[in-house]
Amino acid sequence: MNDLDMVRDLRSEVRQSETNDLHRARRRMLTAVASEPPVRPVRRMVLRVATMGALGVTIMTGVTVVQSLGTDDRERGITSAPAWLSVANAETLATHATAAAAGQTDIYPRADQWVYVKRDYYTSPKLMPEVVVPPIGGGKTGSRYTAEMWTRGDGKERARRNEGGKTIKRRQGGEDPRLRFDPAYLRSLPLEPSALLERLKKDTSVIPLPEARAVSRQILSILQEGVPAARLRAALYTVLSQLDDVGVEKVRDLLGRQGVAIYTHDDEGIRQEVIIDPNTFVLLGARHIYVGGAKSPSPYSELPEGEVIISVAQVSVGIVDDAGDVP
Incomplete structure (x- = not known):
């Protein structure tokens, strides 16, 4: 059986x-x-x-x-990320940032007030002295230093004080939209992503780059230099996520903080990143990394691939009454 x-x-x-x-x-x-x-x-x-x-x-x-993290690792810009940090694509990041911004109130300074930003900088010691590295606009290669910046609410004046210095250098603000990241300019930008994209196309039309590349560069500059409020920041993420050649990756910033880098590549073989806190979606910092594959003659071609050219960490931000004041 x-x-x-x-x-x-x-x-x-x-x-x-x-x-x-x-x-x-x-x-x-x-x-x-x-x-x-x-x-x-x-x-x-x-x-x-x-x-x-x-x-x-x-x-x-x-x-x-x-x-x-060791001090040597932080100074060299070495990156790694913990297993718990979740990274989606840029579109998902933008969606989450938009949802978070919906419950926040945008705060802008008055015309006579100032936006204060303190940043920590690192530049590669392998750079040639004649190479101009944006967006520092100064500083020696192979250095690690801190600087404080103030931008007047109406955009008509800026000020800067380098680490250890007592002198505050003031200069007039510009009207060129390629160089304007002041609160008055940011408040003029629309919050609806499609309208924002059209405005950025118009503002960057004189830049001798392909349209999408010019827009992405402008967005990265605004995020790094302009301290946009939450809803505008989310709209910028959304526009950036809709452009070609945009990616995200888990990284650590210059201070060792864990974040998500939104990045693009330029024709000189540079990967340009802004590093975002994945929980609050505020800016942690930015980096320029030489990755090779330049499509045009590059002043960085003698650098090894993967070299961090510049790394910037945003230490603190606030609104004050005058240049020289600290929150």
Whole structure:
């Protein structure tokens, strides 16, 4: 006798369920379910609180990892990222930033107030002294230093103080939209992504670059130099995510903070990044990295591929009453 014959013999000894039996069993089951007391909402709330607590532990663990970075690694711009940090595409990042910005109030300075920004800079020691590295506009190659900048609310004046210095250098603001990242200019930009794209195309039309490349460069500059408010920042992410040759990657900034880099490549073989906090979507910093594959003569062609040319970390931001004031 094989196994199937044994099963058939055993089954034949058991009375088979009839239709009435099945109906009665179904009614008993439904009655029992209906009589169960509803789940109290408190249980669900406890579960949510527990989940948030676990997330907080995870974030704190990530902070501990960041703080353990060596000074040499930070100064050289070496990057790595923890396993818990999730990275989606630029489109998803923009969607999350837009949702977060919806509940925030945009705060701009008055025309007579100033936006204060403190930044930490690093430049590669392998750069030739004659190479001009934007957006520093100064500083020696192979150095690590801090600078403080002030931009007047109406865009008519800027000021700067280098690390260790007591003198504040003031200069007049420009009207060229390629060089304007002041609060007055930012407030003039539309928040709807398609309208914002058209405005940026118009403002960059005189730049001798392909249209999409000019727009992406302008967006990266605004994010890095302009300190845009939350809704405009999200709109800029959205426009950037819709352009070609835009990607995201997990990185650490100059201070070792974990973030997501939104990047593009230029014709000189430079990968241009802005580094975003994946939780608050504010700017952490920016980097220019030589990756090779230049489509035109490049002043960086003697550098090894992967060399961090410049790395900038945004240390603090605030609104003050006058240049020289600190939040």
